[in-house]
Amino acid sequence: MNKRVIKHGYKVAESLYNLVEHEVLPGTGLDAEDFWQTLAYVFDEFTPKNQALLATREEMQAKIDAWHLDPNNQPFEQQKYQDFLTDIGYIVTEKEDFSITTTYVDEEVAKVAGPQLVVPLMNARFALNAANARWGSLYDALYGTDVIGEDNGATVTKNYNPIRGARVQAYARRFLDDVLPLTNGSHIEVTSYQVADGKLVVTLQNAQQVSLVEQEKFVAFKGDKQNPSAILFKNNGLHIEIKIDPSVPVAKTDPASVADIILESALSTIQDCEDSIAAVDAEDKTAVYRNWLGLMKGDLSETLEKNGVSITRTLNEDRSYTTLDEQELTLPGRSLLFVRNVGHLMTNDAVLTADDKEVPEGILDGLITTLISLHDLKGSSKFKNSRQGSIYIVKPKMHGPEEVAFSNALFTRIEAGLGLATNTIKMGIMDEERRTSVNLKECIRAAKDRLAFINTGFLDRTGDEIHTSMQAGPMARKELMKNEQWIDAYENRNVRIGLQAGLKGKAQIGKGMWAIPDEMSAMLTNKIGHPESGANCAWVPSPTAATLHVLHYHKVNVVEIQEAMLEQFSQSNSNDLSALLTIPLLKNKESLSAEDIQHELDNNVQGLLGYVVRWIDQGTGCSKVPDIDNVGRMEDRATLRISSQHICNWLHHGMLTKEQVIESLQRMAKVVDQQNITDASYEPMAPNFNTNIAFNAAMDLIFKGKEQPSGYTEPLLHQRRIELKAVN
Numbered sequence: 001m002n003k004r005v006i007k008h009g010y011k012v013a014e015s016l017y018n019l020v021e022h023e024v025l026p027g028t029g030l031d032a033e034d035f036w037q038t039l040a041y042v043f044d045e046f047t048p049k050n051q052a053l054l055a056t057r058e059e060m061q062a063k064i065d066a067w068h069l070d071p072n073n074q075p076f077e078q079q080k081y082q083d084f085l086t087d088i089g090y091i092v093t094e095k096e097d098f099s100i101t102t103t104y105v106d107e108e109v110a111k112v113a114g115p116q117l118v119v120p121l122m123n124a125r126f127a128l129n130a131a132n133a134r135w136g137s138l139y140d141a142l143y144g145t146d147v148i149g150e151d152n153g154a155t156v157t158k159n160y161n162p163i164r165g166a167r168v169q170a171y172a173r174r175f176l177d178d179v180l181p182l183t184n185g186s187h188i189e190v191t192s193y194q195v196a197d198g199k200l201v202v203t204l205q206n207a208q209q210v211s212l213v214e215q216e217k218f219v220a221f222k223g224d225k226q227n228p229s230a231i232l233f234k235n236n237g238l239h240i241e242i243k244i245d246p247s248v249p250v251a252k253t254d255p256a257s258v259a260d261i262i263l264e265s266a267l268s269t270i271q272d273c274e275d276s277i278a279a280v281d282a283e284d285k286t287a288v289y290r291n292w293l294g295l296m297k298g299d300l301s302e303t304l305e306k307n308g309v310s311i312t313r314t315l316n317e318d319r320s321y322t323t324l325d326e327q328e329l330t331l332p333g334r335s336l337l338f339v340r341n342v343g344h345l346m347t348n349d350a351v352l353t354a355d356d357k358e359v360p361e362g363i364l365d366g367l368i369t370t371l372i373s374l375h376d377l378k379g380s381s382k383f384k385n386s387r388q389g390s391i392y393i394v395k396p397k398m399h400g401p402e403e404v405a406f407s408n409a410l411f412t413r414i415e416a417g418l419g420l421a422t423n424t425i426k427m428g429i430m431d432e433e434r435r436t437s438v439n440l441k442e443c444i445r446a447a448k449d450r451l452a453f454i455n456t457g458f459l460d461r462t463g464d465e466i467h468t469s470m471q472a473g474p475m476a477r478k479e480l481m482k483n484e485q486w487i488d489a490y491e492n493r494n495v496r497i498g499l500q501a502g503l504k505g506k507a508q509i510g511k512g513m514w515a516i517p518d519e520m521s522a523m524l525t526n527k528i529g530h531p532e533s534g535a536n537c538a539w540v541p542s543p544t545a546a547t548l549h550v551l552h553y554h555k556v557n558v559v560e561i562q563e564a565m566l567e568q569f570s571q572s573n574s575n576d577l578s579a580l581l582t583i584p585l586l587k588n589k590e591s592l593s594a595e596d597i598q599h600e601l602d603n604n605v606q607g608l609l610g611y612v613v614r615w616i617d618q619g620t621g622c623s624k625v626p627d628i629d630n631v632g633r634m635e636d637r638a639t640l641r642i643s644s645q646h647i648c649n650w651l652h653h654g655m656l657t658k659e660q661v662i663e664s665l666q667r668m669a670k671v672v673d674q675q676n677i678t679d680a681s682y683e684p685m686a687p688n689f690n691t692n693i694a695f696n697a698a699m700d701l702i703f704k705g706k707e708q709p710s711g712y713t714e715p716l717l718h719q720r721r722i723e724l725k726a727v728n
């Protein structure tokens with residue numbers, strides 16, 4: 001049990017207290033007592049409001065459940081349903097048009113379109129890697145993934161495979177030809193890149209000297225002009241470095257001695273305190289905050305074993321080049337960092353009230369992550385995160401404008417308490433709950449002076465779709481949800497409303513996660529749809545994915561797309577609310593065979609168990625878990641919300657029996673145990689199903705799924721992890 005320090009009536013866990021007093025506050029210029037006083041005022045003022053918002057969620061859900069069960073509402077009529085949602089305040093009236101007024105937004109957010117990486121902040125090794133993922137090797141990203149096939153001898157081997165290497169080189173040159181075309185010939189034929197008379201001089205194999213079609217894309221170089229070690233280009237606001245180093249093995253097979261193509265990749269990164277981590281108590285929260293502190297002070301480091309060698313990972317330095325007029329050009333070496341706080345639902349024991357109640361975790365996150373960010377703002381950090389002096393906080397899982405207004409007021413109060421100018425904190429709104437999508441315009445208005453992004457979190461959004469309409473009938477199969485009407489309406493509306501609210505040039509319109517981390521070839525085929533849809537960022541699960549996804553932003557000019565879309569919107573009125581509110585019920589239920597149903601169940605159960613067991617037993621909040629077809633899927637709390645709610649929904653509507661679900665859980669537990677056999681720290685779930693805590697968490701998530709607030713998984717996950725920590 002954590003010892004407590006009493007501060008203005010609140011009992012602060014000693015671990016958090018020590019972190020704040022001894023590591024966070026020094027260097028911020030804030031007085032410790034003033035800070036604790038602010039914390040107490042903020043909890044006093046905002047806790048009751050937070051609780052009232054949660055009560056509203058429950059009341060609305062109860063009314064929606066009752067409406068679906070009322071025989072007077074059968075058969076279902078879409079307009080009657082929407083009228084009912086309006087009557088209960090679920091749909092609010094849209095007010096006049098407006099534009100956001102956010103200022104001091106860094107250009108990575110406002111101006112340049114590119115990938116956004118997400119990373120569990122609890123894992124310092126990954127968190128550092130993500131911060132450093134601003135720049136990535138295209139050669140490594142191609143060589144190490146399925147983008148390059150393994151046919152005809154191009155297999156991935158332990159040592160460098162020159163056949164594969166040649167394909168990587170060819171792929172990279174085709175990319176250069178696409179985005180940096182030469183006045184004649186191809187980058188494949190280049191024997192040297194040099195700088196002369198403020199221009200790039202490119203010599204081809206036939207000794208012809210050519211240059212770039214668009215000279216302005218060549219911006220800087222490194223080293224000697226005749227013999228440069230790097231040439232830097234800029235296309236669609238994104239940098240490309242051709243690295244030249246004849247000593248590197250791959251360069252020896254290249255007439256121009258090109259050692260790599262380095263791409264500016266993860267322009268921004270979300271350091272996640274939410275769905276990708278498992279932080280259940282004061283000790284965990286303190287560890288997460290300490291990592292954020294290390295990032296904001298610039299001194300985070302982690303020693304790790306890599307290929308049998310011990311390395312210490314720290315934050316990368318900025319990158320330095322020489323411009324054509326001989327000036328020094330410094331570019332950020334690190335991704336612009338956002339921090340994702342938790343939503344309004346959970347509480348945490350890091351701080352207790354006088355009568356031993358846990359405080360709302362989202363409020364605590366707001367206070368502490370902002371306090372820590374003062375190091376970046378006040379220059380007490382080794383590196384600069386925001387050159388505009390802003391703090392970027394993503395708020396997930398908010399339901400409707402009232403909840404956004406609450407976060408906005410909370411941030412204003414925190415700013416006042418910490419001596420920051422109003423709207424220093426920029427807010428990212430996850431558009432991932434149905435009541436937010438339906439009222440997106442009003443949600444944006446509620447944060448219009450600080451809004452820095454809206455992002456379609458389609459995974460949570462799918463979970464909320466199932467839970468909200470739990471009583472309406474059995475839902476479409478999980479894999480087929482993406483073909484349902486609501487999801488297109490949701491994605492398109494988000495971009496439309498964002499653009500109409502003036503986000504272009506000021507904020508991000510973001511798209512969701514690529515959740516199949518090893519399928520990079522499929523990602524390259526499909527994820528170009530994100531910039532094409534007018535979104536200026538989209539989520540990727542890893543640095544490698546960022547380096548590959550950025551290729552899309554070189555090909556697609558999002559600014560031009562957004563301009564064209566705005567023009568189109570001005571000519572037509574869109575009424576997409578009915579499509580958005582079309583419940584994705586299973587059609588042709590009868591056409592599903594018993595095998596289809598079993599397959600759907602087993603697949604959901606396998607993913608659910610594979611994720612939950614690591615969450616509960618190892619505290620891993622984001623995992624790559626094989627599905628029933630052995631495809632590794634990124635699983636986090638949002639994907640768990642989908643699978644648990646889906647099974648719960650089918651069970652509720654008699655598509656499955658309880659016995660069938662238990663049988664699947666027990667059978668799949670053995671499969672998951674087998675999948676983890678090489679992990680020495682793994683505790684099998686089988687055969688002790690009655691006593692295994694993780695297995696029981698999985699059971700609860702399904703069988704108690706209807707009662708879970710909005711179908712969220714965190715209350716049960718937290719409860720069971722705390723139980724496990726107590727016995728270990």
Ligand SMILES: CC(=O)SCCNC(=O)CCNC(=O)[C@H](O)C(C)(C)COP(=O)(O)OP(=O)(O)OC[C@H]1O[C@@H](n2cnc3c(N)ncnc32)[C@H](O)[C@@H]1OP(=O)(O)O
Pocket residue numbers: 117118119120125126127129130272275276306457459460513517541542543622623624634635636638639
């Ligand atoms: C619905 C939502 O909310 S989505 C947002 C939440 N999801 C996320 O944040 C996904 C983040 N991604 C991840 O956690 C991981 O990529 C996973 C779990 C999906 C896959 O993890 P693994 O299987 O362990 O990754 P894999 O073995 O392929 O690669 C590990 C290497 O990649 C790096 N890596 C993987 N993902 C990331 C990441 N997101 N950021 C930084 N580095 C990463 C690791 O640092 C490691 O490199 P290292 O050995 O040099 O440290």
Ligand SMILES: O=CC(=O)O
Pocket residue numbers: 275430432456457458459460461512513638
């Ligand atoms: O947070 C992202 C989501 O898809 O949910």
Ligand SMILES: [Mg+2]
Pocket residue numbers: 275396430432457459460638
């Ligand atoms: Mg989410």
